[in-house]
Amino acid sequence: MNFIKRTTDIDFGQTPIENIFINDFMPMANGTYVKVYLLGYKYANDRDENLIVDNKTIAKHLNIPLEDVLGAWDFWEQKGIIKKIKKNNGDESDFIVEFLSLRQLYIDNNYKPNTPQKSKNPISNSNKQYKCSPEDLIEANKIPEIKNMFYQIDQIMRRQLFPNERITVLDWIYNFNMDPDIIIKAFEYCIDKKNIKSIRYVGGVIKNWYDNGIIDMNKLEEYLEKTDKKFIYYDKIFKALGFNFRQPSKAEKEVMDIWIDKWGFSLDLILKACENSKKTSNPSINYINSILQAWKKDGITTTEEVEKKELQIKETKSNNSSKSKQLKSNKFQNFKQRFDKYSNEELEKILGIKK
Known part of the structure; x- marks a missing residue:
């Protein structure tokens, strides 16, 4: 490659x-x-x-x-x-x-914290992490990517971060070279998996990911596929349904676990069902569950089988429509044939018009 x-x-x-x-x-x-x-x-x-x-x-x-x-x-x-x-x-x-990553380049070019003065001792410099200032926070908040990051974190936390907490998040971006999307995902992970909203705990997760070389979404996805596949499944299913700013409830997780563990459906098949959510103005886990239940009843286990079934349904509807038109046409023709058997005089006599 x-x-x-x-x-x-x-x-x-x-x-x-x-x-x-x-x-x-x-x-x-x-x-x-x-x-x-x-x-x-x-x-x-x-x-x-x-x-x-x-x-x-x-x-x-x-x-x-x-x-x-x-x-x-x-x-x-x-x-x-x-x-x-x-x-x-x-x-x-x-x-x-x-x-x-163009977004990371944008941040690197536009968000430049005031670099602290270097100590004469190179060893102390290499071990010392930079601490962002309130001025850095003001400047960073002018960058759309970072402003959006804070907005999404506020939604996940169900409260607004305090200024000192926002400065801590900026420290992660600067010291760990983390992309904002990774930080958003760290908050989601800590709250969803551990039910912990501590900024310090989220920072520990960020550092652990950094130590494992995880600084972009592709590497994070590969990592979670190995360590926590269900988190990835929940995340992709919710994104497919348009639920970008909330985490799944306990009841919703239990339903999705049935799809994955009990029914053995693949993520591709589940996401295929989510595509049908466009047919309703109020998509939900229960709506997707009804679709998957029907597929399970029909023995469908792959996206190819879904597409084949959808094609059969279209063909059936098309055939039924053609038969209906043909039936209407035949009724009219039969009526016309019976009508043609009589002359005008005979019809007038039958209808009592002419005696």
Whole structure:
């Protein structure tokens, strides 16, 4: 795999493009450079280790010269949103492209805490963590990403953080190079799994994740898939239903646990059921449960079987509609045939019009 990325997005089978790219970077490039970036970014989101793609693959896919692909990467590297990692194989056209998190770059470029004076003792400097100031908090709150982070944390905590607590959260961003989405997820994790709302406890979780090399959402998802799969399931199901600012209740967890543990449904199948929530104005866990119950009764265990059943239902409705039209047409034709058996004089006599 020649395309990797440092990102904060969760992959739901789509290719999420950060708005910063669309708003700030896309207008400055020609169409070819944009297409190369988007296709490479799509490859970076594909987690199939057996998938072998490189710059030649992109050139062939877009039907453009290889030189245009290489020129595009040079352009985006100059803009500072990708890094080219050379291979020691002597081929200048063969290198790894790392996509940087545009949101993190935005924060790094716009949120710059007042750097404390360095001590003459380098050892003490290396062990000392920076403490953000109230002025740093005021400046950071002007950044949309950080402002949104605090808003979501307030929703999760069901109260507003105090200024000193917000400063502590900023300390995590600066000292651990944490993305705001990771910090939001840490609050969700502590409250959902441990029922603990302590800022100090959340900070401990953040430090533990940092020590394990978890500083972006992809790595966090991989970590939780191994250590706490149900947390990931709950999170994705709730996001699919549009419940972005609340945690599942105990009763909702018990219902979802039945889907996962008792019925053995995969996450893909559950999310497929969540797609049907668009048919109602008030989606809920009970609504999804009714769908999954019906599928279990029908012996459905895969998304392919769901699609096959939906196709059969459409075909049945179409056939019934055709039969209904045909039946109406036949009734009229039969009536017309009976009508044609009589002459006008005979009809008048039958109806009593003419004696």
